[in-house]
Amino acid sequence: MDTPEQATFYDEHPFDWIPPDSSVPITATVSRALVDLIETLDHGATVFDIGCGPGRVLGQLAARRLRCFGLDRSRVSLKLAISRYKRPGIVADNLALPLADECADVVISDGVIHHTGNPSAAFAENCRILKPNGQMYLAVYKPSGRYPWLYRYPGAAIRAGLRHAWSKPFVTIFAQLPYYLVHFARSRGRRTWSGAQNLFYDYFITPHVAFLSRSLVEEWCSERGLRVSRYDENRGGNVHCFCLRKESRAGVPRNADESAGVNDMDVVARGA
Ligand SMILES: C[S@@+](CC[C@H](N)C(=O)[O-])C[C@H]1O[C@@H](n2cnc3c(N)ncnc32)[C@H](O)[C@@H]1O
Known part of the structure; x- marks a missing residue:
């Protein structure tokens, strides 16, 4: 596994294609399922955008004044995101996130795990940091289409x-x-x-690409106690997306606003 300090492909070629000052509407650059998720989020929720790149989604989270953090292996991409949207960020590998178990109300993984070299391990890390009853938005390349x-x-x-x-x-x-x-x-x-x-x-x-079927993602979800609350095939597009919810454990309140007492440093607890 590469260390986050090594220059990455996305340091040289950040996924940067939307003028940050543009008036392009959110629905032109972010999927409908993600727009709907963002609109329903509570302001107390702790949201991690894993593999945030230069902040296409982080910018939308920041615009809604959500408590969001960006993580990316590419220092260059992360710097762009932080400077544009004034949200905290961590240079980190999706395969070994420096975050505590069950610290996230929401995990966003938009077009990332298929680039990691080990999508199932990256998905497992995203699940690990998700609180019971937390939500994940996952968009990945489809094996079908051109x-x-x-x-x-x-x-x-x-x-x-x-x-x-x-x-x-x-x-x-x-x-x-x-x-x-x-x-x-x-x-x-x-x-x-x-x-x-x-x-x-x-x-x-891009050096790593994986094409992940709906059934494979669903299999991972059942192994990790997540259920698919929404699926969008995105006909004609390259990615399909999943809105997922982690099953709540017995004894864990479904609507617990557990993020209330968490500060910015509490979440950076593992390997930091
Ligand atoms: C296609 S871009 C998507 C960026 C952003 N999520 C978006 O949708 O605009 C993929 C991003 O994943 C990041 N990435 C790839 N492998 C990673 C890894 N192992 N850990 C963390 N980030 C990774 C890249 O640096 C890049 O910024």
Whole structure:
């Protein structure tokens, strides 16, 4: 396992494609299921955005004045998130979170565990920090649709092309430029070159990708005592998403506002 201190792929290519000062509505950048979850959250809830990147979701949590923390292995991405949205953050690996058991009311994992190299272990860590009756939003790549094919085949050629100085210009002209133009047109001129490049790198070059079926995620949930409260197949999209709830243990009050006495340091209890 890499240590958080090592520069990561996302240090060089943060998942940064939304102008932070833009007036793009939340529903254009965040799934409907996540918007609905965010809207129902109590202000006392402790929310962790694991693999927050430059803060696409953290910004929405901050806008609702929720008590939220960002974690990411990429120091560069995390710095962007903290400076933009003024929320605390920790450089940390999803495979060994420096957080106490059952400290989170809500865990958000949007497009992260499939990049960790060990999605089931990353999922287990997310479950570990979740309080009984806590909620998790999980979005992961689907095994169906065109993206697995695109990553494997054109993606392999693009990754090979970027390994050599002589072939890089071909990748720029025949892959990155068309990709940018499509995004520019679809976004009606809002997508910048650097935003499109960051998406392109996340899409084709990212070193770890896993495609996780609905049944596999459901199996993990039943092993860890979570139930699926909402599933969105996101037809035509690359990711599907799950709203999950951890079963409450006997004797644990379902509506306990247990976060009330927790301060910012209490949650950083493991391995810190
Ligand atoms: C596709 S981006 C998603 C960022 C953000 N969740 C969003 O939806 O905008 C994936 C993020 O996961 C982070 N990541 C990948 N592996 C990780 C790991 N093992 N631990 C923590 N973060 C990780 C990357 O640094 C990157 O910021």
